[in-house]
Amino acid sequence: MRPDEESPAVSRISLDAVAAAVVDRKGIVVRWSSAAESLLGRGPEDVCGRSLRRLLVRPLPPAYGPGGGGAGRDDPGSGVAGLRHSSGRTVEVAYRVVPLKGADEYLLTAVPTADAVEREQALALMRSLFSQTRLGVGLHDTDLNVVRTNITPEMFGGRPLPVGSRLGDVVDAEDAEAVESVLREVLETGVPAVRSTHLIRAPHPSGRRWVMSLTAFRLLDRSGRPGGVAVAVNDTTAEEKLRQQIDLLHTSAARIGSSLDVAETAQELADVVVPELGDLVSVDLSESVLSGEEPPLVLGGGRQHLARVAVATAGGGWQAGLLGPGESYPPLPDSHELRGIQEGGTLLASRDAVIGALGGDHRLARLLVPDRAHSVLVAVLRARGRSLGSVSVWRTERRPEPFEDSDRLLLAEIASRAALGVDNARRYTHEHRAAVALQEQLLPQPVTDLPAVETAGTYRPAEGEMSISGDWFDVIPLPSSRVALVIGDVIGHGLPATATMGRLRTAIQAFGGMELPPEEVLTQVDDLVQRLAAEAPPGRRDVVGATCLYALYDPVSGLCTFASAGQPPPVLVRPGGGAEFLDVAPGPPLGVGGVPFESVTVRLEPGTVLALYTDGLFGLEHFDVERALTRIKRRLDTTCRPESALEEVGRSLLADFGDEPPQDDLAVLLARTRTLSSRSVASWEFPAGPASVAVARAAAMRQLAAWGLDDLSLTTELVVSELVTNAVRHAGGPVGLRLIRENVLICEVTDPSNTQPRLLRATDLDEGGRGLFIVANCTTRWGSRYGRSGKTIWTEQPFFSRSESDDPAMVPLAG
Numbered sequence: 001m002r003p004d005e006e007s008p009a010v011s012r013i014s015l016d017a018v019a020a021a022v023v024d025r026k027g028i029v030v031r032w033s034s035a036a037e038s039l040l041g042r043g044p045e046d047v048c049g050r051s052l053r054r055l056l057v058r059p060l061p062p063a064y065g066p067g068g069g070g071a072g073r074d075d076p077g078s079g080v081a082g083l084r085h086s087s088g089r090t091v092e093v094a095y096r097v098v099p100l101k102g103a104d105e106y107l108l109t110a111v112p113t114a115d116a117v118e119r120e121q122a123l124a125l126m127r128s129l130f131s132q133t134r135l136g137v138g139l140h141d142t143d144l145n146v147v148r149t150n151i152t153p154e155m156f157g158g159r160p161l162p163v164g165s166r167l168g169d170v171v172d173a174e175d176a177e178a179v180e181s182v183l184r185e186v187l188e189t190g191v192p193a194v195r196s197t198h199l200i201r202a203p204h205p206s207g208r209r210w211v212m213s214l215t216a217f218r219l220l221d222r223s224g225r226p227g228g229v230a231v232a233v234n235d236t237t238a239e240e241k242l243r244q245q246i247d248l249l250h251t252s253a254a255r256i257g258s259s260l261d262v263a264e265t266a267q268e269l270a271d272v273v274v275p276e277l278g279d280l281v282s283v284d285l286s287e288s289v290l291s292g293e294e295p296p297l298v299l300g301g302g303r304q305h306l307a308r309v310a311v312a313t314a315g316g317g318w319q320a321g322l323l324g325p326g327e328s329y330p331p332l333p334d335s336h337e338l339r340g341i342q343e344g345g346t347l348l349a350s351r352d353a354v355i356g357a358l359g360g361d362h363r364l365a366r367l368l369v370p371d372r373a374h375s376v377l378v379a380v381l382r383a384r385g386r387s388l389g390s391v392s393v394w395r396t397e398r399r400p401e402p403f404e405d406s407d408r409l410l411l412a413e414i415a416s417r418a419a420l421g422v423d424n425a426r427r428y429t430h431e432h433r434a435a436v437a438l439q440e441q442l443l444p445q446p447v448t449d450l451p452a453v454e455t456a457g458t459y460r461p462a463e464g465e466m467s468i469s470g471d472w473f474d475v476i477p478l479p480s481s482r483v484a485l486v487i488g489d490v491i492g493h494g495l496p497a498t499a500t501m502g503r504l505r506t507a508i509q510a511f512g513g514m515e516l517p518p519e520e521v522l523t524q525v526d527d528l529v530q531r532l533a534a535e536a537p538p539g540r541r542d543v544v545g546a547t548c549l550y551a552l553y554d555p556v557s558g559l560c561t562f563a564s565a566g567q568p569p570p571v572l573v574r575p576g577g578g579a580e581f582l583d584v585a586p587g588p589p590l591g592v593g594g595v596p597f598e599s600v601t602v603r604l605e606p607g608t609v610l611a612l613y614t615d616g617l618f619g620l621e622h623f624d625v626e627r628a629l630t631r632i633k634r635r636l637d638t639t640c641r642p643e644s645a646l647e648e649v650g651r652s653l654l655a656d657f658g659d660e661p662p663q664d665d666l667a668v669l670l671a672r673t674r675t676l677s678s679r680s681v682a683s684w685e686f687p688a689g690p691a692s693v694a695v696a697r698a699a700a701m702r703q704l705a706a707w708g709l710d711d712l713s714l715t716t717e718l719v720v721s722e723l724v725t726n727a728v729r730h731a732g733g734p735v736g737l738r739l740i741r742e743n744v745l746i747c748e749v750t751d752p753s754n755t756q757p758r759l760l761r762a763t764d765l766d767e768g769g770r771g772l773f774i775v776a777n778c779t780t781r782w783g784s785r786y787g788r789s790g791k792t793i794w795t796e797q798p799f800f801s802r803s804e805s806d807d808p809a810m811v812p813l814a815g
Contacts, residue, residue: 017222019093019110022100027052030105039093039110041086052108057082057090080113129232136233139219142187142226144180156210156235158202172201183216183229190226192217197236209401211240245410248276252414257421260428262290266310269391269418275314277407278377278393280370283310284329285381285389289422292430295386299342301334306389315398323367330367333359341390346412347378348403372396377403379415383423391415435498436461439472442502447647448475451742452483452555453610453671456646460654462493462616462665470501470546471614473669476512479783479794481555481676481742484512484521487567487612487669488548491589500532504546504590515785518550518563519597522590526565529591545591549584549612553604556740558675560610563599565590568618568629571611571636572604579611579636581629608673609640609649616666617653646670680741686724688733696724696737700747707741712797715778719747719795722771727751731790744780745797752790 019036023029029052032044040055053059060081078096085091094116098107111119129137130150138149144166151161159170167176175198182193193216202208213236219228256268266283273281284306286295298304306329311318318324332338337357341347349357351374358364373394381388393411395403439461446457457473470490477483486508490501507528511521525548533544547566554560562570562582566589569581585598604610611632618628632653639652650668682703686692700720704713720737727735731753740746757772775782779795786792 017111017115021047021052021108022105023052023108024105036110039112040083040091046086055083057084081110083110134234136231138231138233140183140229140231142228144183144187144229147228151233157208158200158210170203172203175200179214182214183231186216186218187226187229190218197240209237210235211237241406244276245406248272248410249413249417252417256414256418257424260425262292262422262425262429263309265418265421265425266389267312268421269414270310270312273391273393273411273414274312277411279314279396279398280319280373280394281312281391282308282323283381283389283391285309285422286387287328289388289426290429292426292428292433295388297386299339301332301338303331304329309389319370321366322370330364332364333357333361335359341378341380342387344380344382344387346380346408346415347376348405348408349378350375370394370396374400375402377408377411379408379411381415381419381422383419388419388422388426391418431494432461435495438495438498439470439501442498442505443472444474450475450477450483451481451674451676452477452553453485453673454646455485455669455671456650457670458650458654458666458668460616460657460662460666462662470497470504471616471665471667472501472505473612473667474505474508475669475671476509478512478515478552479781479785479796480746480748481740483553483555484508484518485551485553485610485612485669485671486512486548487614487667488546489567489614489616489665489667491545500544500546503532504529504548508548508550512550512552515783517599518552518561519599521550522548522563522565522587522597526590526593526597530593533591545589547589547614551610551612553671553673555673555675556681558603558605558673559601560604560673561599561601563587563597565597568613568615568625571632572602573609573611573636573640575605575607575642579633579640581633604673606673606675607642609636609646610671610673611636611640611653612669612671613653614665614667616662616664617668619657619663619666646672676740676742681738683736683738686728686733686735686737688728688731688735690728692728692733692735693721693724696720696735700737700739703739704745709741709745709799712745712799715797716745716747718778719775719797720749722775723747723749723793723795726757726771727753730755736792743799745799746794747779747797748792748794750790750792754786754789754791757784757791757793 017035019039020033021029021036022031029047029050032042032047036047037043042055047055058081060079078094080092080094082090082092092113093110094113095108095110098109099105100107129135130148132150133155136149136151136155138151138161139147141147146161146163146165148163149161153160161167161170167179179198179200182196182198185191186193193214196214196216198212198214200210200212212233214231214233216229216231218226219230221227252269252272255272257265258268259265262285266285270281270283287305287307288295290307290309296305308323308325308327308329311325313319323329335357337347337349337353351369354369354376355365358368373396375395377393378390380390391411391414395401439459443459444457446459448455453475455475457475459471459473470488470492472486472488472490474486474488475483476486486505488501488504488508490497490504492500504525507525508521511524516524529545536544549562549564549567549570551563551570552561562584564584565587567586569584569586571579572582573579582600582602584600587597588595613632615623617632618625635653636649639649650670653668654666682699684696684699686696697717697720700716701713704710704716709716724735724737727733727749731751733752736748736750738746738748738750740748772782775795779797782793782795784791784793
C-alpha cells in the first residue's frame, strides 16, 4: 500500500477527536459535529440555533471570535476557554476560529487542553527526531515498508532509504532479514527491542560493513491496534571495533603463555588472532628459540634461520604450497620492508607490495603469499631486545576491507605480550634441557650386568609447571660381589633439585663404599641433608630434602637388606610366583632427623626381580596411592616372567604414559638377582693360634689349585699369611677365611675385633707394621667392613689365567 493511499487513515487517526462547530457572526451555532457532541455531552438539537455564549463558563475576549461578548473580527483567533458539559462540569479546551470564505460564518474547532499540549509535544519531538544527522529514525507500517525516515546517503555512507522501500532494497538480503525479524517480533509482541546490535553489509561489490545499534517500539492507533514500528539506529562500528579489540587483548592475555612449550605458545597466538583480525595467520620463530637458545641478530637478506611453527585459518585447512609448520624459511632477498621487520617494526602492506619486497620472485611468492590475499600485517615478537620471530596476518576476499592503523597497533600489542610468553617458554626449554643433560650425566648407565644382579633403570623427566626434579636410581658395586641398589627423589624442581640429587648420589656412593649397613647409610645421608638445609638460603630451607630406598644384596648368601626413607614399598617378583610388596618401614624423609631408620632382611632366590620406583609412577592414577600400587602390582604380574627382558618390563610400567611427559619426574630400577655357585666359594674357620696361619695358607693353596688359579698362589699365600697372622695376633679367635672366585679372586679374613686396620710405612728398624703394606702391594683393592661383632678385611686380585677344566668342587680342609 502506497503512502498516499494511507493518508485518509492517517487523517482520521489525527482528527477524530477534534470538536467542530459552525457559528454565524452573531455567535449562533449553525452546525454541530459528533465530536463536539462527545466532548460536551450535548447534541445538535440542544445547541443549534442558540448562542454559543450559553456554553461558555466565562466570556471570550472580543478579539477572539464570535460570541465572545462583542462584535466578531475577520481575523482568525485561538485561545483557551472553559465550556459547560451537560453534566455541569467544566471542560477546558484549546480552540481556534477560522472565517469561512463565501459565507458570513466561522468554523470553530476545539480539543481538550491536555490533548492539545500532548499533540504539540509530539509534533516537537517528531520535528526534533527527524532533524537529527547522526541518529537514523524511521517509521515503518505493518508491512515494514518505510513510511517516513531521516536517513540520507550522507548519514551512514550507504544507499538512500526512500519512502515505500524495504530494508532488503538497500542492504544485504541476509542482514535485512535479520533486522526485519526483530521488527516483526516487536510488532507482534509489543516488547521493545533496545540496543539490538546488527551487522549491516552493503549489497554492492564494495562490501562495506557497519555495526548498527537498533532500538524499536510498536506504534498504536487511538483504538489500540498496532499501526507500525518506530525505529532508531546509530552507527556503532567504531565503538564495536574498539570493544572487540579490547576483548581480543583480554583474550590474548588469558590464553597466550599458558604453556611452557614454545610451539604450543606460538599456536595459542595463532588461534587467538584468527578470525578476529584476519583469515590466515602464521607464526615464525628463530630456529634457535625452538632449542631454547638466544636468537641470533640477523639484519638484511639471506638465510633467516626462521621456521614456521604455527598456523591457523578462518575457513578450512592450510593452503597447499604455502610454507607449512615445521618448514624452514628459504633465503630472502634484502629489502627495506624486511629490514624494518628485523629492527622491530610492524609492517602493513598490500599483496603487490609484499611480492615486490620479495624481488618479484614468483617461487617465493607462491611459498609465502596466500592465494586470494589482498593485504597483510606483520608484527615482530620481541623480548629483552631480541627478535624471537614474527606473526603474519593475511586478509583475503572473504574479508575485503583493508587493515587499518588501529589493527596494526592492536597486533603489535598482542605480539608484545605473546613475545614474553614465547621467551618464557624458550628459557624454560633451555633450563629444562640443561637440567636433563645434567641429570643424565649424573645418573648411571641404564643397564648393568654384574655377578650379583642384572639391572635396567629408566628415568623420565617431567615437563610443564612441574619441570624436571631430582629423581634418580643407582647401582653401586661393592666388595665381595655385593651390590647396593638405590632409588631416590629430591624435593623441588629444576637445576637446584638436580644439583642436590648429584650431591646425595655422591654421598650415598661414598657411604655405601664404606660398607655401612643400609640403615646407617641413610642415617649418614640424613645428617648431610640437614647440613645442606642449614646452608641453604632462608627461603629454600624447607624444600631441601629427599626420599630414598637403599637395598644391599649379597649374592653369596642370597640375603638382601632394605632400609627406606619415605619411599614407596619395593616389589618382589619371585620365580614362578606373583608380585608382592615388601613390608619395609618407610621411615621419615631425609632431612627430618631425630628418627632412626629400620632395616629388613629377606632371602632372594636366584632370578627374583626387584622393582624400585619413585612416586612419579603414581601420576597415572592422579597420585591415588592405593590405585597406583594396585596398577603396578598387576602390570608386574602380567609382564614379569623369567624369560622377560628387564628393559621390556620397565617399558610396560611406563606404557600408559605414552609419548606424553609425566606430571612428575619418575625413576624405575629393576634388578634380577643372581647367586654365586657354592663351587665358587670356599670358607674355613680357625682358632686363634700360631699354627692356624700355616693351616690357612695350605687350605688356600689347595683351593687355588682346584680352581686352576696357580698363578695367584704366591700373592695369595702372602695375603692369607699376613691377614691371618694379624687376626691371630691382635684380635683373637675364631678367625674366618673365605675365598670367592668371581671375575676377580676375593680373599676375606674375619675376626672378632672392631679395631680399624691401618696401612703404615715401617722403617728399617721396625720389627712389624709391614703386613698391610705387603697386602696392598699384592692386590688391586683392599678394605674392611664391620658387622654387628667383628670386622672383615677383604682383598681383590685379578685373574691372569684360568684352567680349561670344568668347575671343580671345593677342596675340603685337610688335617
